[in-house]
Amino acid sequence: MTSRNRSFVADLVSVVEPATEPVERPQRLGLGVLGSRNNRLAELASGAVVSNPQELVDPARCRIWARHNRDYAALSPERCADLLESIVAQGRQEVPAIVRRVYGDPDHEYEVICGARRHWSVTWLRQNNHPEIRYLVEIRDLTDEQAFRISDLENRAREDLSDVERARDYLQALELYYGGRQKDMARRLNQSEAWLSRYLDLARLPAELMVAFADPLALKISHIGPLKPLLKAEPSRGRVLAEAARLAAERQAGSSEVLAVPDVLRRLTRAATLPGPGAAGRALAAPRRSGSAEALISSEAGVPLLKVDKARPKALSLTLMPRSGGTRAEVDAALRALLDQYWPA
DSSP: OOHHHHHHHHHHHHHHSOOSSOOOOOOOSSOHHHHHHHHHHHHHHHTSSOOOOEEEEOGGGEEEOTTOSSOGGGOOTTTTHHHHHHHHHHTSOOSOEEEEEOOSOTTOSEEEEEOHHHHHHHHHHHHTTOTTOOEEEEEOOOOHHHHHHHHHHHHHTOTTSOHHHHHHHHHHHHHHHHTTOHHHHHHHTTOOHHHHHHHHHHHTSOHHHHTTSSSGGGOOGGGHHHHGGGGSSTTHHHHHHHHHHHHHHHHHHTOSOOOOHHHHHHHHHHHHOOOOSSSSOEESOOOSSTTOOOEEEEOTTOOEEEEEEEEOSSOEEEEEOTTSSOOHHHHHHHHHHHHHHHSOO
16 A cells, blocks of 8 residues: 555544554655745756747748748749648647747848748748648757758658758758768668768759659659669760750740650650660670679660679579559569570570
8 A cells, every 4th residue: 555545544544533643644746836836946956857938929930940941932822732621620720830040130030940941831821811820949059060961850750851952961061061961861870871972973963854744843852763774874874964955945836745654754754765685675785704693674665674793603682662653563574685685504
């Protein structure tokens, strides 16, 4: 029986018959408002609890951090429809944005580290029949590197932030905070170097290639597999960039429908590939020496199927591309063609 229950039983018995000895009650700590406040202050002083103040502010008093990973100019009512609906339904913004104070700027009090989409949505609602809604912020004291990592952690699980935006943020941060040391950056982000490399490759895609896509932000990290080999060497690189320019011109002229990313990839791959042996597929180039890469093997329609990484006298290293849009039958045919070439019956 707990001491509290023993006290309760003793009190109950004393109503029936006098107690032979006074009952000792355990002394309670932190009673009342002052006691609770003292306990809270002790927790804060010890570091057991971190207090980050929250405020409701006018979004016009907040500026977006120059190194924020969101493309603020690309935000629109369509891109923020779910958030706009949620704020209107709740009558307020539920999740606070993370900001830090700024000094020496007469127009702004805070800098938005995480929450550009929330900032845009609240601003739009205030301009469209909801002036009562204010921007909920959580104020923190952060260095630029800490701000980058916090922004990355918050946005990594969000589907509304594109892979391209995240990739560009990583490429910028690599030089700004980690001196170009990819290994150090991967360690600070608690990710593998291979994972980080894929994002950096996406960010390094040339602008001349990106014009091929109606919405470059629709590109995913998975598209690096088929795109990167197309740009490795001439003459395939020149043909791919020329095709990208043609796609952009066709789109601007309205002479063709807006193509989805897989369709653009097929056009670019078809422009880069050269006819190869057999109807099963086409390769960018044949190996020049033992151990060299054979580049990409595609279907007759130009869809990337697999890549021969290394061709050694006694071994062949392959990379399959199951998400590039090819069919299982096309991959089977490409593999059979390779078997016929490297492992004749």
